[in-house]
Amino acid sequence: MSHRWMFEVLADLESYxxxxxxxxxxxxxxxxxxxxxxxxxxxxxxxxxVPRQAEPARLELPPAK
Structure with a gap:
């Protein structure tokens, strides 16, 4: 299975x-x-x-203001 779709989604999110x-x-x-x-x-x-169900990435976000 190609992982290309995942990189396209990440690129779209980064662009946004x-x-x-x-x-x-x-x-x-x-x-x-x-x-x-x-x-x-x-x-x-x-x-x-490559594991099909990997742990989701945990991003440290600043507290909401």
């Missing part, structure tokens, strides 16, 4: 965040995309299946 002046969120989404690429490529290099 940047367009709406949510710079910290955009930065975190970029980090998540890089981490996902690393994990997927590492799994593929070792011929390991």
């Amino acid at each position: 965040a940047l367009h709406n002046d949510l710079d910290r969120l955009a930065q975190k989404l970029s980090e998540v995309a890089r981490y996902a690429a690393y994990e997927i490529s590492s799994s593929e290099e070792r011929n390991l299946p």
